[in-house]
Amino acid sequence: IHYHVRSEGRIVKRAVYIALGIDMNGKKDVLGMYVGENESAKFWLSIMNGLKNRGVEDILIACVDGLNGFPQAIEAVYPKTEIQQCIIHQIRNSTKFVSYKDIKKLMADLKLVYAAPTEETALNELELFKDKWDSKYPKIYKSWHDNWATLSTYFKYPEAVRRLIYTTNAIEGFNRQLRKVTKSKTVFPSDDSLLKMLYLATMDITKKWTGHRQDWGQIHSQLEIYFEERLVGRNL
Structure with missing residues (x-):
C-alpha cells in the first residue's frame, strides 16, 4: 500500500x-x-x-x-x-501485458496450473501452457517455472489450508x-x-x-x- x-x-x-x-x-x-x-x-x-x-x-x-x-x-x-x-500477485504480475483478445483463453489455461489437484498435474499443465503460449508470451512460463519452489507450497495441503495460504x-x-x-x-x-x-x-x-x-x-x-x-x- x-x-x-x-x-x-x-x-x-x-x-x-x-x-x-x-x-x-x-x-x-x-x-x-x-x-x-x-x-x-x-x-x-x-x-x-x-x-x-x-x-x-x-x-x-x-x-x-x-x-x-x-x-x-x-x-x-x-x-x-x-x-x-x-498466487494472485503472481497471476497479476505475469499477465499484465497480455493483450485483451488473448487474456480470457490464457487465464483459463493458467487456471489449470494453479487450481490443479496435485503438484504433478500442475507441472504437466505448466508444460502444456508453455507449448501453447511461449512463442507469444515467453516471460509468463519463465516466471512460474523460476518461482515454482515458493509458488507450489500449497499443493501438499488439503483445500481448507490451501485457501488460507495461497493468497x-x-x-x-x-x-x-x-x-x-x-x-x-x-x-x-x-x-x-x-x-x-x-x-x-x-x-x-x-x-x-x-x-x-x-x-x-x-x-x-x-x-x-x-x-x-x-x-x-x-x-x-
Whole structure:
C-alpha cells in the first residue's frame, strides 16, 4: 500500500508494509506496520528479527507477495518456515501485458496450473501452457517455472489450508479498510504522522476481529498433523 509524504520539501511516495498473522487459535492480528524507504534484504531481515524479538517464536507458513529478498530474510530468522508466494500477485504480475483478445483463453489455461489437484498435474499443465503460449508470451512460463519452489507450497495441503495460504487477500482486505480511513488525507507531513494515523485506524479495525475463521477447526486439525513436532508441548 502506498501513501504520499512530504520529505525535505518534496512530496514522495512511501510504501507501507503490513505483517498480518493468524495464531493457532485462529485469531487474526496485525503483527507490524513498516514504512519502507530502501527495501533491501537488510530491511526485510530487520523486520523478521523485530518479530522474533517481540515474541513470535515460530511461523509455520508465510505467504508473501514476491518482494525481492523477503523469502531469504524469513528463512534466515525462521529456517523451518514454509514459504508460499501469493498466487494472485503472481497471476497479476505475469499477465499484465497480455493483450485483451488473448487474456480470457490464457487465464483459463493458467487456471489449470494453479487450481490443479496435485503438484504433478500442475507441472504437466505448466508444460502444456508453455507449448501453447511461449512463442507469444515467453516471460509468463519463465516466471512460474523460476518461482515454482515458493509458488507450489500449497499443493501438499488439503483445500481448507490451501485457501488460507495461497493468497495475501487478508492483507489486501485490511489495506482497503485503511484506505477508507485515510482517503481524505492526500499528503502526510511526515512518516511519523502517516504511521500514527495508520496505527489508530488499525486499533479500530482490529477491535472487530474477535472470532476465528468458520473452517478453523478443520484447518487446526490439519496443521496439528503436518507440524506435529513443532507444536508438541505447546498449549494450543
